[in-house]
Amino acid sequence: MKKIDKERLLLGIAAPVLAIVVAFLVTALVLAATGKEPFSAFGIMFDYGMKSDSQVYILNKATTYYLAGLAVAVGFRMNLFNIGVDGQYRLAAFFAAAVGGALTLPGALQIPLIILTAVIVGAMWAGIAGVLKVTRGVSEVVSTIMLNAIATAIIGYLLQQGRLGHLDEAGTKISTNPIPESSHFFEFPTTPSPVWGFIVIAVVAGVAYWFTLSRTRFGFDLRTVGQSGSAAEASGVDVKKMVVTSMLISGAVAGLVGMPTLLNDSYEYSGDFPVGIGFTGIAIALLGRNHPVGIALGALLWGFLERGTGKLEFEGYDKEIVGVIQGVIVLCVVIAYEVVRRYGLKRQQSKVGAELAAQAAARNNDQQEVSA
Amino acid sequence: MSATATSTPPPAAPKVSGGKGGRTRLSFPVVLLIIAGVLLALSAVRAITGAEDVTSAGQISAALAMAVPIGLAGLGGLWAERAGVVNIGLEGMMILGTFFGAWAGWQTNPWLGVLAGVVGGMLGGLLHAIATVTFGVDHIISGIAINILALGFTTYFAKLWFNSGEAAAKGGSPKQSPPADDITSVTIPGLSDWLHSIEKHHWFFVSDLAGVIGGLVTNVSLLTIVAIVLFVLTFFVLWKTSFGLRLRSCGENPVAAESLGVNVYTYKYIAVIVSGGMAGLGGAFLSLVTSHIYNEGQTGGRGYIGLAAMIFGNWRPGGLAMGAGLFGFADALQLRNGGESVHALLLLLVVVLAVLAAWKLYRKSFVQGVVSAVIAAAVLVWYLGTDTVPTEFVSATPYIVTLLVLSLSAQRLRMPKADGMRYRKGQGK
Amino acid sequence: GESSTESSGSDKGKMKIGMAYDVGGRGDNSFNDSAARGLDKAKSEFGAETKELTAKTGETPADREQRLESLAEGGYNPVVAVGFAYKDAVDKVAAKYPKVNFGLVDSVATAKNVDSIVFTEEQGSYLAGVAAALKSKDGQVGFIGGVDLPLIKKFAAGFQQGVLDTNPKAKVQIQYLSTGSDLSGFGSPDKGSAAAKGMLDKGADVIFAAAGGSGAGSIEAVAGKKGAWSIGVDSDQALDPSLAKYKDTIMTSVVKNVDGGVYDLVKSVKDGKPLTGTQTYTLAKDGVSLTTTGDHIKDIQTKLDEAKKKIADGTIKVKTTT
Amino acid sequence: MELRGITKRFPGVVANHDIDITVRRGTVHALVGENGAGKSTLMKILYGMQKPDEGTIAVDGEQVSFHNPGDAIARGIGMVHQHFMLADYLTVLENVVLGSEKLYGIGDRARAKIKEISDSYGLGVRSDAMVEDLGVADRQRVEILKVLYRGARTLILDEPTAVLVPQEVDALFDNLRELKAEGLTVIFISHKLGEVLSVADEITVIRRGTTVGTADPKSTTTKQLAELMVGSELPSPETRESTVTDVPMLTVDGLRLSATDPDGVVRSVLDGIGFTIHKGEVLGIAGVEGNGQSELVDAIMGMRQLDAGVLTLDGADISRTPTRKRREDGMGVIPEDRHRHGLLLEAPLWENRILGHVTERPNSKGAFLDLKGARADTERIVREYDVRTPGIDVTAASLSGGNQQKLIVGREMSHDPKLLIAAHPTRGVDVGAQAQIWDQIREARREGLAVLLISADLDELIGLSDTLRVMYRGRLVADADPATITPEELGSAMTGAATGHLEAPDASPASEDAAPDGADSTDTDPRNGGEDR
Ligand SMILES: Nc1ncnc2c1ncn2[C@@H]1O[C@H](COP(=O)(O)OP(=O)(O)OP(=O)(O)O)[C@@H](O)[C@H]1O
């Protein structure tokens, strides 16, 4: 059976590679159709993406995206569509920034406190959707979309002068009080710019995700629910509790999404804190097939694309092409995965059938020889 | 069959069938009664609080304009889901609708724009159908992918097509198209003015009724009328024709449909493409009627809201219309200096919650009853202690209302039985 | 590995100007365009080479830093960042490239080598308020803000004060279209139109919309009511080809002359005396002004000039928050 | 109608191999064969739902090729499938006219036509009822009506009797004879050989995908037929000696369960259920599907909250215990629907071995999984229970149904259950596996296992059980002694026609004299034990 496993691995890799190739072809077509030379564009992106400062940029971007992908993947693994990672991380980052800006404890105390605030706020916000689902039967897809909008309103209300916001000198930017220097997260002193220390937390989260899902009872239960809710229930998993729990976990991880930016970059939550990363997370989880390593590759790819297309603009292309590339990749990837999944299953079934038939034939032969 | 000489009466009666086919289906008079009840409540609120805008013609007219795109997106969702395909890609299809609508609209005439918007949405629908029906991709995943793709695509081409040459000269920009011409609006002459004069008296109920009707007959875009016709047509086609029966059967039990010679793939394709077309029309409505230009981010999540409205409406056109109306109403309220109006409606919420609490307590659901009562009291305190609602909360009103309504009613909803499930030809046993 | 910027150097002699626009960029018929006009003027005057980059929706601070850095590394000097969102990025990058001169529009940076170009929007709005109060028949006017950001609130504050100073009995309705990080209020003409209609229904007859793309909806709605005026923002909206149909109802527009600020900076760099610190472009210095296309405010020009003078000499202090 | 040289391959299996069948007009032609022999596949080919890889079909001497069911329908062929093909949320009318709307429209004309057919064959179908509200027998009649409505001259019935009680079967056969009299052709599949002999004019036997012969019902016995089918003698579920003790293992007392439907109408699905299963006892529950058996299993497993009643397992009250704890305490389950409740189809076998016992050894240590232990134990199960698989890393979906079932049985037995709930343990399982599963149940019973057996196969039920109860509309309405009862008597109780203790072998369906009222008879078991057998 080792052989089948190797094949599955191969098929698993084939899918995204195929999708990315197709995506680049489609993009090339779009570029060519709009009168731009496609291949030098890819050349520029690639060259630029390989530069050391680009690598730093990509790693830093990927840190955030990775966490977003993980948050979404936790839900996906049990067939929950947490579309609300977006609202969860924003609300979490906002409250974490407010706490961080209000206190001046030693960093060793305050940093964990900030992160904890974020994790708890994210979990609570996602938990609402979980509770509504199990007690009131509200689809999490709809409720998390609503909660995203409500989170925006809450932040909008609190991020005002006189509440938790403070206005800058020019009177144009409103933000929470900046987090004191002592509570900035450490950085790796790479040149020309540093790699954010939060990447360590992201790696730890990825390992924890992998270990929990594949090596613990809890993870097994979670995956069971994802594969078949009815079988899980019959096997003794409390599915309702599991839904709430995994929503809480998903939200908790979502709480981390804003932390690299907050603790390594902006040190405050202002009106222009990045939005929409929750949706990027969905794309990345799909791309990485909910696998911790796959998600990492997806996050890096996304970072690379954004870095590379930033350079494209410098060279006279429209960097909006990145949206086209990303969209096509996601669509191709989901289709490719499905095709490969089905192909693999069918292949395995016929292999099993063939092997069994061979066994049976061998047995018959033996018997005949014996009786002869 | 035979052998029915039973000696014991059946201990547990089987489920009684709810009359003619439907259980949650409301008859026409009941719907009218509900509408009258809501109007009565609104006029009471208006009379008590003096928030005149709650039932004014302007408010209703704005609500209608806000409701149409949501309703069309929801109608798109309805078509797809009745055929068993969940369509969360409505948002993306709507974006395509706004984009192509404006693109063709400014160059030719708005009706061609509408057509282009519909076609744009249909292309999105086609993609969704290919992914979900032919390749069997999970519906939600495919929908999300389409939303990402549509956004990327339109952003790129908007910059390319609207920010150069003639388009730029006519006011296009990287994020915005040049304006298209108007689509004609109609007003029923005489009636509108008469209703308006009644409305101005602020008579209890009568003026409110005049306001509501006035809002519905004044300055109505032809495309709004098209949308309304589409609602009726959808009901007729899906529930009164054999085509509709086949389509719905694909959402209820595709294997059974297949066994009777229905080509399930074809119907699913048709449904999802129509679904995209409806969403595209909703988009075109945004970029050609409520404004005359395409703007990046113009849909503002209305595709998702349409989906919510459809669920709210229990997968039926009538219910969906109510859901879309509610959203439109809340949205319009909010934009028309909603602080005061929403504040007034808090009073209504108190009454609703109090009644609910009483009902739950009567039915011995103590926890729910007490929770409702506590919330009612809290809202009442809020109402009495303030005289307006902060803008931020007003803007969240539609979302909070949806959550509230869904939490109260989700368990009574019934979606098509095979909705969202993968279906393969020949999977039946 | 090799850094993308290691090899690049600037060739002396020819001036290279780098521009980093906010979302929308050149062609937005708004303040990015205004900045672009300043750039164009400087370019033709000094024969400079230019590079223009644009932000996209949903960026992180890191993206903005990257943009500025690539310009600075590319040998562009000065580098102008348009929009307050660039504040932190400018601070960081300017510290890293002390030899490069930066410009920051709409915010105040802390780094030394930055020219902070700010405008007194509230003063321009004040004038608009005066005009609105004078033109309104019964003192009912409206203000529509795209998103309730501080910058937009400045507009609201100045407008309200201008109206009430002119006609204490007037009533100002204020409405924002969206909140916080939901920037849809800048791109939803339908919302602008609904809000404007709501105000018109309540009797308003002058409406000032500082709402980006949504303003078009408001202007259109106002054009539908006889005798009502709209006031535009950011660019002379009466000249905006997409609003040509309604230009007769656009009384005036409150514009920020970003081009002037940009040009001043470039010139100062060219002259070897780069501007640093905060340059406030006030009403008095024509940093903000009312447009006069169509001559709709000719009849009240004297009163406007009076108010302008009072602001200039400090008799009137315009608030920046409502 | 002639089928010649039909071959159909699926990935890994040849479902049909060079099949020849001739069906004469105006006859009832029976098709018999083991599970998985390829009967349904053949019929689906005839009905245009699947395309043969090789072979030809001729109808009335004319060669035809069907691309979809529509083509077959046009040729006057109609099929009632093994599993119902009805849309629950549509009305009977909508289900019937679907696909053939051109015939009589979808309105009143169709309604009238349905009434006409229903009346003329005595089907008693109401066209405006929701299918969701119908019972099994009614659904079956809707299916037949669907076929007749299309004017079919040839009816294919794939295991129409599997879910019917004997009385309903008789009624169905009356219908069939009536159809035959009108000149219609019926092709009929069944595993119940007695039935086949009573109704068929001709019989074709299929084994491992090929036709192995035909039989004349007048001159063949069930035994001969069975041997033709299997190639050897049929196994019997007969239990020889009794192992029943007087130590109660599971006691159910006054169990009540209700469900709320989407309208908020509360209806009772289980009412006043009470029984005791002792160590070493098999308690069989007979009943037409949908009378509360699934709910009973759910309730005992703890998947549904009880409205009232007490469950006692081995002396401990488990009424409020969560499912997982119950399983840890020794409750094993062979679920009714293995694909929905027993397996993770896309997970490898060893993960399926963990399913349901993740908290127990050898699957886990503390909070962590013990992958090594689980894998080793899976290998053991595969060996000991003869699960035919090339390895434990293949997905469950790639095993045949019988092998999947053996894996489930092996898994449940590996944790030394005190109580085994076996719902249709041999449904859809071929004869070899069937015998094996029965053996395992008997074996464990000897060692003191208590078994709650639910089955639609009355022979299995009567053969394996020590005590029999009949469930009807959520209540236990009758009990019987498996030593003396016949399937017919059991059947009449299953339709509610008889209650109380079913006694004399020749008792008429109504043996009320022995019947107190239904509720009473459920509280105490008059004949606990059964040592007298
Ligand atoms: N769609 C399919 N894909 C793959 N294999 C299939 C498919 N349908 C049936 N089979 C296999 O073909 C064989 C014949 O199946 P079929 O359903 O015709 O058997 P049957 O005689 O009807 O059995 P039963 O008595 O259980 O109904 C079985 O091994 C089955 O697993």
Ligand SMILES: Nc1ncnc2c1ncn2[C@@H]1O[C@H](COP(=O)(O)OP(=O)(O)OP(=O)(O)O)[C@@H](O)[C@H]1O
């Ligand atoms: N639609 C399908 N597509 C692919 N494979 C199928 C399909 N249906 C059945 N199979 C395969 O056929 C085999 C048995 O499936 P089937 O549905 O006949 O189960 P079953 O009736 O429980 O089995 P059996 O008839 O052997 O008891 C398995 O290998 C299964 O994977």
Ligand SMILES: [Mg+2]
């Ligand atoms: Mg089978």
Ligand SMILES: [Mg+2]
């Ligand atoms: Mg079969």
